[in-house]
Structure formats: C-alpha cells, structure tokens
Amino acid sequence: MREILGNAKTVRELLRGKYSIDYYQREFRWQDKQIRELMDDLSGKFLEDYNPDHPREKVSDYGHYFLGSIIISRKDNSNYIIDGQQRLTSLTLLLIYLRNLQKDQSDPFIGDLIVSSQYGRMSFNLYVEERIPCMEALYKRKPFKENGQPESVQNILARYQDIESYFPEELSGEALSYFIDWLIENVHLVEITAYSDDDAYIIFETMNDRGLSLSPTEMLKGFLLANITDISKKNDANALWKRRIQESGEIGKDVDSDCIKAWMRSQYANKIRERKKGARLEDFDLIGTEFHRWVRDQRENLGLQQSDDFYRFIRRDFDFYSRQYIKLMEASQRFIPGLEHVLYNANQGFSLQYPLLLAPLCPEDSEEVVQLKLSLVARFVDILLTRRVWNFRSIAYSHMLYATFVYMRDIRGLGVDELAKKLRKLLDNQEERIADAERFYLNVWSRKPIHRILARITDYVEQQSGLPSRYVEYISDSGKNRYEVEHIWANKPDQHKNEFLHPSDFEDCRNRIGGLLLLPKSFNESYGALPYEAKLPHYYAQNLLARSLHPQCYEHNPGFIQFIERSGLGFHPHEQFRKADLDERGALYRRIAELIWNPDELMQEGDY
DSSP, X not given: OOOOEEEEEEHHHHHTSOEEOOTTSOOOOOOXXXXXXXXXXXXXXXXXXXXXXXXXXXXXXXXXXEEEEEEEEEETTEEEEEEOHHHHHHHHHHHHHHHHHTTTOOSSOOGGGTEEEETTEEEESEEOGGGHHHHHHHHTTOOOOOTTOOHHHHHHHHHHHHHHHHSOGGGSSTHHHHHHHHHHHHEEEEEEEESSHHHHHHHHHHHHHSSOOOOHHHHHHHHHHHXXXXXXXXXXXXXXHHHHHHHHHHHOTTHHHHHHHHHHXXXXXXXXXXXXXXXXXXXXXXXXXXXXXXXXXXXXTTTXXXXXXXXXXXXXXXXXXXXXXXXXXXXXXXXXTTOHHHHHHXXXXXXXXXXXXXXXXXXXXXXXXXXXXXXXXXXXXXXXXXXXXXXXXXXXXXXXXXXXXXXXXXXXXXXXXXHHHHHHHHHHTOSOOSTXXXXXXXXXXXXXXXXXXXXXXXXXXXXXXXXXXXXHHHHOOSSTTOXXXXXXXXXXXXXXXXXXXXXXXXXXXXXXXXXXXXXXXXXXXXXTTSOHHHHHHHHTTSOHHHHTTSGGGGSSOHHHHHHHHHHOOOOOOOSSOOHHHHHHHHHHHHHHHHHHTOTHHHHHHHOO
16 A cells, blocks of 8 residues: 555635545435534534634634544545545535625635636536536525436535525524634544555545444443343343334434434423523433433433333333334325324424424323324424415524424423313414415425425315325426426516516516416426416316316316315416416415414314
C-alpha cells in the first residue's frame, strides 16, 4: 500500500476543495431520518453554547463537533469520493439552504463552499454531472420537476425539502450568522486520501468490516437480560426480543431502534429540551440519541429493581408496544381498516405521529380499545395537519416538535372517552380552520399538500357515491401512471381579459384550489392547453370530481345523486368556467374538506 494521508479539516477547509464521484459509485440514498438526525445533532451542539449577547468572534470558543471521516482516491489531479458522499452531499444541501436563508446577504459568505467559477462558468465543488440541473435550481431558488429524474436527483430534492422542514426556527433569526460561522469553522471531518482506488477501497473495507460496535438496541437488550436471574425467564425474554427485532428488520432498516424510541418517548418522556443557551438535554432528547443509556440511568424511575421487573419490562411492555408499532408501520404503507388515517399522516411525512399514537395505549387495553385509541389519535393528527396546511402553516418537524410532545404527554394513558374529549378540545383550541381560509392556492410550497388534499377529496366523493377507493392510485406522483394537479384554466390570460385586467390577477385566481383537479399526467400533456369548453368532454372520462363538471354526470348516476341529496353539497355542472364558477367550486371544495376533516367524528368514534 502506498502513502496514506489523513487530515482533520473544518467544513470550510474541506468544501473549498473539488470532489467527483465515479459513475460506478452508489446513489445518494440518505432519507429524512438521517437528515433529521443530522439537523438535531448540529443544532443541539450549537445551542449548547449560543448566546446572542456576545460578539460573533466568540463562536471560535464554542464546542467542536466531529462528523466522521471521508475516504478520497486521488487520481488524475482530481479527488474522487470512495466513502462519504452521503455526508458531503447533505452538507452541500444544508449550505445551499443556509445561503438561500440569508436572503442574498454575504455575511458570512458561504457560496465558495458550494460553487466555484472558472473561465466564467459556475462549477459545483461536489461535481456529479447528472445532478447539475437539480443543484443549480436549488442554488438559484428555481422550481425543478423531479418526475423521471434519476434516484439520486429525486433524493436530493426530497432531502432539501427535509432540511427546510427540520431546520430549527430558532436558528433562522439573529442566530443564523452565528450558526453558519460555527458550522463551517467548528465542525470537523477527517479526510483520508489514498493515491489509488485499490488502496482507498482497502481502507474502506477495513473501516467497515472490523470492530463492529453494538447498536443501542443490542446494548439495551444486554442490559435488560443481564438483570434477569431466572434462566428460563431470561431465555423466554431473549427469544421474544429476537423475534420482534427480526419482524422489525423485515419492515426496514432501523425500525427496531425507531420502535424503542417511540415507545420510550410515548410512555416516559416528561420533559423536552428548551431551545436556549445552556439548556439541558431532557428525557425526550436523550431517548432519541441514547435510549440504552437513558434506561440504565432511569432504572429506578422505570420500576426496574428486581429480576421480575426486568422480565416484565420485556415480556409485557416491550412485547405490547413493539407489536403496536409494527402494526402502525404496516398501516403507514398500506390501507388497514380502521387505521386509514395513519397512512394519510404518513403520506404527509409526519414521523412524529408514532409516539403520539402510542401515548394513550396501556398493556392492559383490549384489542378493541387499542384500535379505537389508535384510530382517534390518527384522525386527530390528520385534522390538525390538514387545517395547518390549508392555512399555509408549516407542519415541518421543527415547527411541530414541541406541540406534539405536549399533546403526547397530555393524552398519555387516557381511556377512550377521555381521549376523545381531550383531542376534540385540542382541536377546538386550534386557531386554524378550513372554513376561514378562502384563498388556499397552488404555489411551490403547497403543490404536494394540494396533491394530497385533492386525492382525499376525489376519493371521498367517489366512496360516498358507492365507488371503490382509488386513493393509493391518486396519491402516486411518480411513474408513468402518476397523477398531477391540473389547472382547469389553461395558462392563457388573453382568454380571460374580460374578467382580469392584469395577467397577475388571472394567475392568482387560476391557482386557487377551486380551479384545480387531480388527473393523470397524460391528460395534462394532451389537453392541458385547451380552453375549458374543449376540455370538458374529456373530463367526463376521468374521476368523479372531474366528471362532476359535465352535465351528463347528473344523469343515470344514482350513487352520486344520492350523495348530493344526503350531504347537501352544491354540486352542479359548469358548461362554462368563469371566475364566479371557480369561486363557487372553491367553496364546494372547502365544504367537502370540512366533512372529511370533521372533528365531530372524534366524539362519535369515542362513544363506543
């Protein structure tokens, strides 16, 4: 093996270099979980020292953070990443977000850690040719369509949105420049450089194949089993643990640790860290980062004193809550009767629902009671999120974390009737209402939420009219059969001059939810540019919400007609579609949404 160099570098020192990724390297595959953990770790470490009262140069005295190592193969005067592209890509996305958050301020300037200029051309410091259009769009704050893009590009777009979601609000104000200084000067990585691919891969394999450390799940298991003195009970507990971990692994990577975090948080977390200087990590935070140590430190508070206590902790508690968590994971991926709202919330990307769902459950609950509690909380979350989205309020992790923790703590262990009343009260205290938001419209931020809402509205109308559910079909936004949000009006303001004096007024009205449908992508490609009267016959061949614009939908359609009579909804055909029609259609959508996301359903469900 030839010369190997290892150098500790700050983020600034590292990302001023240029890096490439060979075509045979794996895709960028980090998921929202890794981004959330990265944001939690970085923001938590920074906030331990941050104080807005001291000068920025004091940041140099803040604690340092080690982000791991990357392995580089140096060849042809270029640096090729062998290991570490997930972290470097994620760091680059974070820097792009921070630069955009600065709103064109140049203090501190971080653009040179993202791009460099050579012969008048912009070049990304992390250079992968297929990613350039996507990275340029993010850098220049322009929209970019992910459909049909390679896996890495789709993941880059999704992870950038995750950074937007998980970036703590308390770092967005005056703390922003301090945080950027800390990130680029106090966060370190070790760059290990070899001068051939063979040497680089030997290093990579050695670092990954030897000295594998135990996971937190394995360490927790070891601690619990070590304290069970009865051999038969220890064997029984061990067999149960192994069986459940195997079941978790069949669902996905890290499901076992996520399960334990959700269980512990739901039942035992009484405090969450305050986002201010010197604030301590509390139960909620510690469980998220080192639950094995937390259980050991809290053994007395958890009632873990005698051998039988540890056996009960596995045989009763772990068994019960892990079974429920696995059921919730399955419900988040496919329709399970009674748990439909778990899937809806998962499609919103709301990972905080799981400790909230587990919070009211007790090991003594019957299967019927468990099902009712899960259904109540899932429906509550669905209403909460949709109301916020409809009012342009964020449902991002960082914005919802504290409120979700409080809800979780408040509903812990409640019976069904108490739970229903509590959840209804929480919704009654919520400021946002669907009926109050008359101008819900399509923009870059709301495109995905509107897609999900239109999928629900379309599916509701069809199911209430006696048709089978097609929600899973409608929610799909990838693949050749994907659905897209369709404007009823083509983007031709000249056709609407008699109602709009300025194109911007037309565009504003065109984007309102009453002027939107959910249709196959192929429809938009074929008919999207046609005027409404030309598209109307084609709408009749689509889903029921689109068909309801056509007069023939009201003929020989008993299920739909009965639904209209039963609900009192103002459906009627629109042979023309002018501004008044769009406004009327918007009011209809709001009324349907109020029926779908009706908090009265909580009380009806709780009365069992």
